[in-house]
Amino acid sequence: MSVQDDIRQTAGQLLADGKVDLVIGFAEGTLAMKAAPCFITAADDVEQLVWNSFCLNNLAVYLSRCFTPDPQLREPPPPPKVAVIVKGCDGRSVVGLIKEQQAPRENLTIIAVPCDGMLDADVARRVLGAEEIVAADEVDGAVKITDETGKETTVDRKELLAEACRFCTHRAAAVYDQTIGELPADADPLAPDDQFEAYCQKPTADKWRQFCSEISKCVLCKACRSACPNCYCRTCFADQTRPNWMGSGAKLGDVIFYHLGRLFHQAGRCVDCGACVRACPVGVDLRTFTYKLVEDAEQLFDFTPGLDLEQAPPLTVFAPGDSENFITDPE
Amino acid sequence: MADSKMAKAKLGEFLAAVSADYEVYGPKADNGVVTFGRIASADELALTYSNSTVSAKELFLPKTETVYEFDGENFVDDPLPEQKRVVLGLRPCDCRALTLLDGTFDCERVQDPFYVTRRANTVLVALACDRPLSSCFCTATGGDPYGEEGVDVLLSDEGESFLAKAVTDRGKDFLEQYGKFFSGKAAGKWAERAKAASGKMTCDLSLAEVSQRLDGLFEDDMWERVSQKCIGCGTCSYLCPTCYCFDLIDDKTATGVKKIRRWDCCMFQSFALHASGHDPRPITAARFRQKIMHKFNYHPQRCGLNSCVGCGRCVRACPVNLDIRQLLGDILAAAPSAASE
Ligand code: SF4
Ligand code: SF4
Ligand code: SF4
Ligand code: SF4
Numbered sequence: 001m002s003v004q005d006d007i008r009q010t011a012g013q014l015l016a017d018g019k020v021d022l023v024i025g026f027a028e029g030t031l032a033m034k035a036a037p038c039f040i041t042a043a044d045d046v047e048q049l050v051w052n053s054f055c056l057n058n059l060a061v062y063l064s065r066c067f068t069p070d071p072q073l074r075e076p077p078p079p080p081k082v083a084v085i086v087k088g089c090d091g092r093s094v095v096g097l098i099k100e101q102q103a104p105r106e107n108l109t110i111i112a113v114p115c116d117g118m119l120d121a122d123v124a125r126r127v128l129g130a131e132e133i134v135a136a137d138e139v140d141g142a143v144k145i146t147d148e149t150g151k152e153t154t155v156d157r158k159e160l161l162a163e164a165c166r167f168c169t170h171r172a173a174a175v176y177d178q179t180i181g182e183l184p185a186d187a188d189p190l191a192p193d194d195q196f197e198a199y200c201q202k203p204t205a206d207k208w209r210q211f212c213s214e215i216s217k218c219v220l221c222k223a224c225r226s227a228c229p230n231c232y233c234r235t236c237f238a239d240q241t242r243p244n245w246m247g248s249g250a251k252l253g254d255v256i257f258y259h260l261g262r263l264f265h266q267a268g269r270c271v272d273c274g275a276c277v278r279a280c281p282v283g284v285d286l287r288t289f290t291y292k293l294v295e296d297a298e299q300l301f302d303f304t305p306g307l308d309l310e311q312a313p314p315l316t317v318f319a320p321g322d323s324e325n326f327i328t329d330p331e
Numbered sequence: 332m333a334d335s336k337m338a339k340a341k342l343g344e345f346l347a348a349v350s351a352d353y354e355v356y357g358p359k360a361d362n363g364v365v366t367f368g369r370i371a372s373a374d375e376l377a378l379t380y381s382n383s384t385v386s387a388k389e390l391f392l393p394k395t396e397t398v399y400e401f402d403g404e405n406f407v408d409d410p411l412p413e414q415k416r417v418v419l420g421l422r423p424c425d426c427r428a429l430t431l432l433d434g435t436f437d438c439e440r441v442q443d444p445f446y447v448t449r450r451a452n453t454v455l456v457a458l459a460c461d462r463p464l465s466s467c468f469c470t471a472t473g474g475d476p477y478g479e480e481g482v483d484v485l486l487s488d489e490g491e492s493f494l495a496k497a498v499t500d501r502g503k504d505f506l507e508q509y510g511k512f513f514s515g516k517a518a519g520k521w522a523e524r525a526k527a528a529s530g531k532m533t534c535d536l537s538l539a540e541v542s543q544r545l546d547g548l549f550e551d552d553m554w555e556r557v558s559q560k561c562i563g564c565g566t567c568s569y570l571c572p573t574c575y576c577f578d579l580i581d582d583k584t585a586t587g588v589k590k591i592r593r594w595d596c597c598m599f600q601s602f603a604l605h606a607s608g609h610d611p612r613p614i615t616a617a618r619f620r621q622k623i624m625h626k627f628n629y630h631p632q633r634c635g636l637n638s639c640v641g642c643g644r645c646v647r648a649c650p651v652n653l654d655i656r657q658l659l660g661d662i663l664a665a666a667p668s669a670a671s672e
Binding site: 132 | 381
């Protein structure tokens with residue numbers, strides 16, 4: 001059975017048995033190389049679910065929303081029972097949300113599916129120098145792409161991997177209730193290069209310069225935050241008015257403040273899914289900086305988020321052996 | 332001069348001449364992202380793009396602008412943006428969008444001094460679309476890849492040269508002012524080129540009736556369903572050429588405050604939150620309904636037109652593929668009786 005059929009059958013069964021109220025998965029998108037998050041509540045509708053190389057969104061972003069009822073309801077409904085289809089990155093985010101008490105474990109059915117790395121339409125546009133991808137057809141790792149001029153090009157799927165997927169080493173969820181297909185083992189990244197490492201190696205002053213210049217493109221829509229499963233705060237610090245932490249955005253300093261604030265909140269929590277970068281409407285490369293956080297969590301605290309439910313997040317515990325170099329010797 | 336052409340080889344010289352009299356703005360590309368900015372020379376212009384990533388509205392409603400400053404004793408109005416400007420190479424949908432914004436910022440009830448000054452001082456030299464994207468749907472909203480609404484001068488890329496047509500008196504004066512760069516007649520070619528372009532549009536919706544259909548749908552339970560995947564990121568509004576909501580906020584200065592106007596968006600969580608703590612639109616479904624109702628029901632009731640020009644930016648950029656064309660299609664396809672129940 002194909003993974004897609006298996007997903008449909010599993011979802012249908014869970015709904016029919018009344019084990020869950022809702023299945024969060026992917027449906028066919030309206031644009032080439034896009035699948036769209038979808039919410040299935042009736043077993044009859046499972047045919048809408050698809051599984052292909054374009055299921056890029058991190059579906060964990062919806063969990064805290066599912067468990068946050070309308071704040072003005074006098075009698076909020078009981079929390080729903082939710083099944084969620086997870087790749088490696090979604091799965092790691094779900095673990096983080098459970099640990100941070102944003103999604104009750106007992107209400108979740110985590111369905112782990114195998115991921116070969118997802119393909120990104122924006123990467124395809126860049127690789128082909130195209131304005132628009134009109135159609136994409138994948139056969140055995142080769143993707144035939146039609147651009148807006150009608151030109152067809154066949155590209156190795158590796159070249160079209162979403163940036164986060166090129167670097168991913170945990171392509172299967174570590175915590176789950178059901179599996180579909182054969183989950184890939186932890187492995188070397190699929191197609192890394194050293195662009196992020198190059199940033200990490202720079203002296204602090206150069207890092208700061210690169211950060212400021214990249215961030216200066218930002219229009220402060222905060223879509224990066226909205227797309228991030230970790231950014232579930234009921235009111236983000238950037239939106240608070242009493243007190244008002246942020247300036248209006250008229251000065252670069254305001255933008256820097258927002259990004260430093262958000263980045264610090266991600267330390268030891270970011271699973272490097274790339275959702276923030278892909279949501280950005282103006283192409284700010286946030287991943288360089290989140291990558292650094294991930295590397296820091298690994299190197300300073302030997303911690304990789306989202307792999308088990310017990311290990312405490314590094315910034316919530318003090319251990320006598322904790323690294324202090326970043327304070328005493330930041331270079 | 333009202334209808335002529337300019338050899339592309341002359342573009343650099345033309346820009347230099349125009350720059351002596353005007354601030355020149357145009358589309359610039361950076362790693363596939365096209366935005367409007369000051370243009371110093373022809374090689375900065377990205378004129379082969381299909382549509383810009385961010386709309387040209389930011390030249391009229393900047394992301395942030397100072398309205399006035401209070402220095403501790405006096406209120407000082409920010410000087411009006413009086414400089415003369417030319418925007419080169421924006422698309423017809425963005426020009427049409429400005430005529431819709433006029434209905435809010437330059438109408439009987441309100442004349443926003445900053446907006447009105449910028450509009451009055453800016454010549455719009457638009458570039459017609461010969462290669463609409465599959466996500467463009469201007470024709471469904473009453474626009475056209477060769478549309479002239481809001482345009483002063485329309486250009487069409489003919490390969491070696493730009494055809495140029497004056498649409499308004501301001502456009503005519505502009506072409507006359509730089510007459511030495513234009514020569515010959517292009518008459519006759521326009522209709523044919525326009526027809527070829529509109530023939531490439533793929534969306535067959537007709538949105539004229541959406542407003543009526545929406546009349547009975549405010550309380551409908553569809554809103555929860557259709558907005559379920561929306562993450563409230565506001566990308567759709569920030570890129571939209573007709574979304575204009577703004578926020579007024581105080582920035583502290585050494586001695587007082589600056590009143591800043593900045594973009595806002597009805598999809599944001601805090602958008603409708605009252606000082607009392609009450610929020611009339613506390614959930615995504617209510618916020619999303621507001622967005623659609625404003626564009627396709629309230630706006631047409633107030634100004635006669637949908638507040639969407641079909642540029643397709645929201646379609647392309649929504650991170651969860653919430654496609655407004657699909658939604659509008661579904662609303663139109665629903666039986667009218669169901670809509671008014
Ligand atoms: S999504 Fe992009 S533009 Fe919006 S706040 Fe984040 S970095 Fe800035
Ligand atoms: S940036 Fe920080 S405060 Fe804002 S939502 Fe994310 S975690 Fe919360
Ligand atoms: S861009 Fe999409 S997800 Fe973001 S607010 Fe608009 S509709 Fe919602
Ligand atoms: S609603 Fe979408 S298509 Fe319509 S004008 Fe705005 S961004 Fe363009």
